[in-house]
Amino acid sequence: MFYREAGQFKTSYAADQAIFPILQDRIFVAFLLLVAFVVVPVVANEYWLSTILLPFLVFSLAAVGLNLLTGYCGQLSLGTGGFMACGAFAAYKLSTGFPELNIVVVMLASGVITALVGVLFGLPSLRIKGFYLAVATLAAQFFLLWLFNKFAWFTNYSPSGVISAPPRAVFGDFFVTGPQATPAGKYLFALTLVALLALAAKNMVRCRVGRSWMAIRDMDIAAEIIGIRPLTAKLSAFAVSSFYIGVAGAMWAFVYTGSVEALAFQIDRSFQILFMIIIGGLGSILGSFLGAAFITLLPIFLSNAPNIFGLSISVDTVSHFEFMIFGALIVFFLIVEPHGLARLWQIAKEKLRLWPFPY
């Protein structure tokens, strides 16, 4: 009834190929952006901004990055944690080595550095496929962390190996890292970066590059025969994916926690992000966001739930329950919809089109 596209005619190719071809979707997204950019910073308190929304944004960006590689190009990677660490340490070295560099430049440059590292570790993908590639990318995970732990140069010879973000402003007094930064400022900075990069990703997967990734994913020999070069397609996927993950790592260290050691990017982190895209939906930008929301927000909600309902349960019981419920929900969602939350959303939209007169 409300979600009906009858009467919306496309008169140009541009209109037909828009990201959101349906008017209701455009209104919804515009509303969502308005809420995210204007209402949330005003309404949300510090707890929400700095411990719920910031990690959600950072993880979303990392999940988008991994989804480009694994979901769109079909190259299974377990090196996400290592690439995030690479972004974090690159950002640290850049911002302490060149204090005059703007933080936006630092973020993007650390993404570029991570992209180069990603291409290097993506080289084996030309010969190795599937699970074997996953094992090969594990090398990136362990090698990069070992590197940052072993060579004190990466941490500016800090005795403990912890890097800590220096205070930096985007312009004037608008600090986004360090103690002067307000939670709302950090949130807006992260949101802007994530929104722009997600838009870029969405467009990238709809253009020639993205199509060549998907062709490689679906059948690499067929793709080669129709003229797609596996070398450029696979390595560009590694580069772009690592760029996103590197920026996410830099944001993790600089905007979210403010100080970080290499241990924060262990193999668990790689699995966590892989689970996000599996639960959210492989090959879907929206799925990356849904998966990140599911994996980061649900445990926090579960551990707060007894308090919200006024139940006094000891903290260890809460933690145990949190694990059990979380695990059960993952199994439930994967049984109900193996293609992830994004597919559930799509099904819901299709049903809404027919509602209330399904045939």
Next chain:
Amino acid sequence: MIRKLVAAALGTALGVSALAAGTAQAADPQFIPSLVYRTGPYAPNGIPLANGFADYFAMLNARDGGIGGVPLLVEECDTAYNNDRGVECYERLKNKGPTGAAVFNPYSTGITYALIERATADKIPIVSMGYGRADASDGRVFPYVFTLPATYWAQADAMVTYIAGEEGGFDELAGKTIALVYHDSAYGKEPIATLEALAERHDFTFETFPVAHPGLEQRSTWLTIGRRLRPDWVLMWGWGVMNSTAIKEAAAVGYPMDRFIGVWWSGAEQDVQPAGADAVGYKSGTFHGAGADFPVHRDIFTYVYDRGQGATERELVGEVLYNRAMINAVLVSEAIRTAQAVYGERPLTGEEVRWGLENLNLTQEKIDDLGLAGLLSPIGLSCADHEGGGQLRIQQWDGEKWSFVSDWIEPNRDGFLRTMYEGSAAQYAAEKGIAPRDCAN
């Protein structure tokens, strides 16, 4: 059916909230957050810590009605020793209670690092008792972080002093070899710089052996130590399951236990008991005693356990980690008491508690009054010195219990550690653009 369930759930919720309202104290309480890890990989260590912290405050509430008549409200939040969850717990608890959180005790070096900036901005003190950043002892650069009673650097220095004593003087250290087996993380790396400086000063050879988290794989490390290097002494900065694994592996290569000294986080019952008879003779550093025969424990038994309100079982009171967290609770409550003398007997803000910490002066007399005689050495803090000059001892495991094998050792702070703290803190201040505050007035 669903309606019934909803009704039942609503009923329970209402009942429970009514109950909670009924038990709320009439007076405004002082809110003390407690970051614990009763779950996760380090839960065996986290549980006695959480219990000791909870029991001391429960005893104060039962015996004295809190501090200065202000009841204490302690709320736990489980971090599972995970930095992200630690930050989440901090943000969740920092504004609770009438005046917000009094002080945070993260019990994790990683969480401490993650909280330093946030807590400084929120004006809530962090007491990182025997962990965290050693250079935070410089109160001019880290106004809200406290490292009392001693840092890892002080521990490393005290260990070398002890070794020198055993060997017959600092001159005897020349030509000796000391190895460090450490958890490859921020925590484990803390003592390296100090030990390197000491190696240069006393002319001994210093070798490092990083162990990857979680530390279950140490065979090659110990083969190198036991068969090839054969150091005169081995020091260890381990945590959790790494400790008992190291003790077993050291015994397997025949390394003498009485020349193997762990940091204070490698010297609890949980670390030696899994190694069984292998661990007999193993030593560790500490800044407090073990056992439940001190006057303060009598009060805990009388006012908490005899009333059936203890956080753990009676037999587990007095374990090393239990006592450590209990002493942490003592330090926090004495800081609050000190601050109450100035700001009045009411719930205090974090900033006021910080004043209390900076002016905390636990003399031997005060320690005796608190029932802690023999448990702790005197501590006195100031604006610039957030470490407080605590002294350290070495304890040894005899298969049943820990007992002291050294007297109180004074770490070489003046002119050595203090200079290192200040140098490191100055580097941090430069990187962060912090202007150190003036402590002269």
